[in-house]
Amino acid sequence: MALPKRIIKETERLMAEPVPGIKAIPHEDNLRYFDVEVHGPSQSPYENGIFKLELFLPDDYPMTPPKIRFLTRIYHPNIDKLGRICLDVLKSNWSPALQIRTILLSIQALLGAPNPDDPLANDVAQRWKEDEPAAIQTAREWTRMYAVSENR
Amino acid sequence: MSADSEDEFMSGMSSEGGFEDGNESDSVSFGEEFEDDEPALDFGLHDKDITSAPKKPYEVDFDVFGPRDIQKYQDKQIDEVGAILGQPPESTAILLRHARWNKERLIEGYMDHPEDVLEKAGLGLAGAVPAKTMVVDGFVCDICCEDEPGLETYAMKCGHRYCAECYRHYLSQKIREEGEAARIQCPGDGCSRIVDSKTLELLVEDDLKDRYHELLTRTYVDDKDNLKWCPAPNCIYAVECGVKKRDLNRIVPTVRCDCGHYFCFGCTLNDHLPTPCALVKMWLKKCEDDSETANWISANTKECPRCNSTIEKNGGCNHMTCRKCKNEFCWICMGVWSEHGTSWYNCNRYEEKSGSDARDAQAKSRQSLERYLHYYNRYANHEQSAKLDKDIYLKTEKKMTNLQSSSGMSWIEVQFLDTASQALQQCRQTLKWTYAFAYYLARNNLTEIFEDNQKDLEMAVENLSEMFEKPTSELAALKVDMMDKTSYCNKRRIILLSDTAENLKNGSWKFNIDINTA
């Protein structure tokens, strides 16, 4: 199946005007599959971390949202052990007018503002609510362990 | 039911103070008197059956509606409310759906702040613009990135314009794949404007329109607390019943859909009379949790208590006769059958063990498992027997068809078998649930009466069930006997259900758990 114009345009733009702190590169043999890197926002427990994600554009994209998953382990109330993300724009609030770049920006924003009231990883969310400083500490440690380049 | 409406229900409940226990004087009345807060759907499309018998204590009033009735009723409401608000039908429909069909609240809100109400329902400023596609110079579609000159485009009043092809594709995605209809939003990011029916008429492909209207009707029923879809597969009817959630510990609202399916209006599970929904939920959960430890669950074979040869249960009847030693015994308690004619006690009542055993903690847990198994065994047995009864009936029916020609009996004359089989199914269903009910009963005088009623029904059922195991050639001669036994079964069932329902309504049952926290 030929690649839709929309995906070609989006990819071109991602290459020509990359978003600071975000990298998304399509596989050569599958232009719907992207290797993604998101830098942890400064002032957040994920600062200095570089998080790898995989992104796939399903056949009916952009009518349905892209499928995205963290590959790097991360301690976050809205991201589970398998790297799945609980984010409204990836589900019910998806609009075909949204794009890969806007979605990746939302994910980066989610790292800066965890929302333990809408959890995907229940144990993490609970800890986040009960003892936020400790949870943030763990998130920092995980970032150092799994997402800082010299250790990967 | 969506999460939203559940929340609404919960908040509605707390504001009304919920269910007040022990207040006999204004005890809840079920049935006719719901018109005050929820207008009945009966708008002359259905004739009330005025000749029907007076209601039994366990019966509730309900009506069954087809999709066309519901559509008509929706349209009528839309016309009425539209006339009051001065809005065209498309917009009124959106407003009503947004207000979850609470027209009083909608009208009141609209009178106070029309702009707010319109905005919140996704209608923006009032006024109807004809829906049509148009060509816009220099247009690039944000969804497909197409920019060919002459591209047909569409936007609602919010101005989020996309090419008509993308708009169409978006709407079919929502309708076909996501089953949405009443609250489809504009494809624009973050735009909460709801796609109105004119837009849908313009853009939705014809083959999807039926599906769309079906979904709209669905959301109407889903939005109303007093309407529910019949859960039978492929059934198209909805049932209206005025029993509220807060009443469910006092009544088991069992309804019969026009398709023949009996179900509980409270929880939409199959008929579970006489057990209230909360106990049903607890019981099913318990059975699920215990199914692993419950390896004991009797399979279809048991050993004859006298000669130990293996006996397979092949009919619904519990009266077993060992082929080898001719020992007659009861499948459930393995006791001698001859004692069962007068005393069935060992079969339906769990004899509470003496308190001395209970001191030992281990004995206690074993005892509680034993107690559970006692009731579960009987519960499961009736479920299984109902299936076996049905199998036997189906086989018999086939034979009867043959018999019809040889014996000269007419089709009408063999209908007694069908009637008997149906009574058997229904009584076993009831019996099954009496055991779940009994499991949660605290022992007192009422329990004794309950167990006597249970025993009487059980005996009536086994007597009828046994008749199905007679050779087909004898059945014609047994017709009168079978009809008597059938009506006796039905009678026993009515007695048991009426008694249980009365006590439930009056809050007289004492349970060994807190039913209100279930």
Ligand SMILES: [Zn+2]
């Ligand atoms: Zn819009």
Ligand SMILES: [Zn+2]
């Ligand atoms: Zn387009």
Ligand SMILES: [Zn+2]
């Ligand atoms: Zn039905």
Ligand SMILES: [Zn+2]
């Ligand atoms: Zn129920």
